[in-house]
Amino acid sequence: MYVCLCRGVTDGDIKQAVAAGASSMKALRQCLGVCSECGKCGACARNILRESLYEQDMPTPLPEHALIPATP
Numbered sequence: 001m002y003v004c005l006c007r008g009v010t011d012g013d014i015k016q017a018v019a020a021g022a023s024s025m026k027a028l029r030q031c032l033g034v035c036s037e038c039g040k041c042g043a044c045a046r047n048i049l050r051e052s053l054y055e056q057d058m059p060t061p062l063p064e065h066a067l068i069p070a071t072p
Helices: 011-019 025-032 042-057
Strands: 003-006
Touching: 003 011, 003 042, 011 025, 011 042, 025 042
Parallel strands: none
Antiparallel strands: none
């Protein structure tokens, strides 16, 4: 989905930038140019940034076969 029409930035671009180390709107503006023209994309870009940072902090769930059943 396009987030910034002025710069042609998609949600995938923002997620990739976060995976590469971007952790603030300033960093996104520097590497992607997001929110540097009309500013209408700011709220959406910020939400995607927050969601992406949150997902990075989530622990990876163990595969089901790795779980050990509890013994009574």
